[in-house]
Amino acid sequence: MQDAYDVVIIGGAMTGSSAAFWLTRNPDFTGRVLVVERDPTYAWAATTHTNSCIRLQYGSEVNVRISRFAGDFIHQFKEYMQDDAAPDIVLQNFGYLYLANTPAFLDVLRDNAQMQRALGAETQILTPDEIAALFPFYNLDGILGGSFNTKDEGYFDGGTMFDWLRIKARAQGATFLTDTVTAISADNRITLASGRTISAGHIINAAGTRGAEVAAMAGLRIPIEARRRFTFIAEAARPLPVDLPLTIDPVGVHMRSDGRYYMIGCPPDLDVAVDPDDFTMDHAIWEDHVWPTIAARIPAFEELRLINTWVGHYDYNTLDQNAIIGPHPERRNFLFANGFSGHGLQQAPAVGRALSELVIYCATRTLDLGALGYERIASGTPLRERAII
Structure with missing residues (x-):
């Protein structure tokens, strides 16, 4: 020292x-x-x-x-790392899928996709029929389209x-x-x-x-302020036939495959600043909001068993x-x-x-x-x- x-x-x-x-x-x-x-x-x-x-x-x-x-x-x-002992890190490219339920947000996704492709991404704008062909397990009522990319998008x-x-x-x-x-x-x-x-x-x-x-x-x-974010790990009685891309639902819940389980995340109902030591879980939000939301989007998720939960923090820039x-x-x-x-x-x-x-x-x-x-x-x-x- x-x-x-x-x-x-x-x-x-x-x-x-x-x-x-x-x-x-x-x-x-x-x-x-x-x-x-x-x-x-x-x-x-x-x-x-x-x-x-x-x-x-x-x-x-x-x-x-x-x-x-x-x-x-x-x-x-x-x-x-410049070190032969360093491991290979695998990027599991299941991709992100943004779902749009308004013409305005679909236009945003189109504009974003054009810019992303110019910078090397492979983002596609999909119609509801194209989404259904790739992922037949979604209920797409109210969805006008989405953006999807699997190049360097997923878990590592x-x-x-x-x-x-x-x-x-x-x-x-x-x-x-x-x-x-x-x-x-x-x-x-x-x-x-x-x-x-x-x-x-x-x-x-x-x-x-x-x-x-x-x-x-x-x-x-x-x-900058601390804001809580909830994560849930669940097991499906009827697993999906393919990996679930990280799906951003318009109602503010996102979900993805996590090995043989599924990872679901959301903010609190009241998204406000908390103490940096406050990791309090809202145990009601799963039953009242998260599970009904994802089961409506993916009917197979009507039968889920909750495996684990945790609370993380965003260092949230309010600007x-x-x-x-x-x-x-x-x-x-x-x-x-x-x-x-x-x-x-x-x-x-x-x-x-x-x-x-x-x-x-x-x-x-x-x-x-x-x-x-x-x-x-x-x-x-x-x-x-x-x-x-």
């Missing part, structure tokens, strides 16, 4: 570990990296409670490009990716410290709960749902539900990596690389994430994203 580090990363989950990995991997960086993490078990981190999916079907170009790189990172994981083993980013960051020289940040001075001196004080050349705020709290310690503001990436304009050595609003796991490879470039070169070199910068937060100008889940 030192008393001064070139970069201190606050938060050691997926995004923080990715930044540490990319910094220590770059031969142009010769400084010291410290990752401060309050809970080394990561038991309540969003990384641990994720559904571990990736998609290209976003409504903004920057998010599509981020996921394009994530797909490449997954496919070439061993090469990026995010837990293994996270483990290896952390392992390699350590092996490459990053120091991981279990402690809690309690104060940040104007000159980047960080006070820890243990009583230690650390001087940082750069600070990266990767504190998840506590990101606004960390920013406030530095006298800065970001519109536009998009990440805030990069430096504060008046404090260039304080960088944000906050507000992913449920996209953090899939966006971590590209975001960690961008953060490392911003530290080393004062600019991104491989992928321009300027659209996600803090300036839009300061001006109150949201980045339009029309494919929110």
Whole structure:
């Protein structure tokens, strides 16, 4: 341990570990990296409670490009780790299927699909008959069409990716410290709960749902709050004949295959900010809302047995539900990596690389994430994203 580090990363989950990995991997960086993490078990981190999916079907170009790189990172994981012992990570391309029940949303899907295809996706706009031909188990009453893509869309083993980013960051020289940040001075001196004080050349705020709290310690503001998201694992008495794509129903429930089970997710009925330690499950929502909704869409799901449930958190950006990436304009050595609003796991490879470039070169070199910068937060100008889940 030192008393001064070139970069201190606050938060050691997926995004923080990715930044540490990319910094220590770059031969142009010769400084010291410290990752401060309050809970080394990561038991309540969003990384641990994720559904571990990736998609290209976003409504903004920057998010599509981020996921394009994530797909490449997954496919070439061993090469990026530069380690023969690293595992292959398989991307199970069951795809995402957005269902539209209004002409306006179907037009949004058409516009999105055109942009996504231009950036390398293979998104198709399907009629109800075409959806039924692929997936005859849906009840498509009221559905006017949908968008569907199976290129780099589906499930991947995010837990293994996270483990290896952390392992390699350590092996490459990053120091991981279990402690809690309690104060940040104007000159980047960080006070820890243990009583230690650390001087940082750069600070990266990767504190998840506590990101606004960390920013406030530095006298800065970001519109981030913790919001609960519910996940249910169920077994069907009559399994579907093919994999269930991650289906986004217009009523706000999504569902997909999960091995021989099915994973279903939704927000609470009252989607409001909660304490970062609040993981309270609404046990009534399954019977009252989720099960009736998915059984109406897929009649075979009238017979389901609930296997498991859990509550995760979004670090929810109340401005536009998009990440805030990069430096504060008046404090260039304080960088944000906050507000992913449920996209953090899939966006971590590209975001960690961008953060490392911003530290080393004062600019991104491989992928321009300027659209996600803090300036839009300061001006109150949201980045339009029309494919929110």
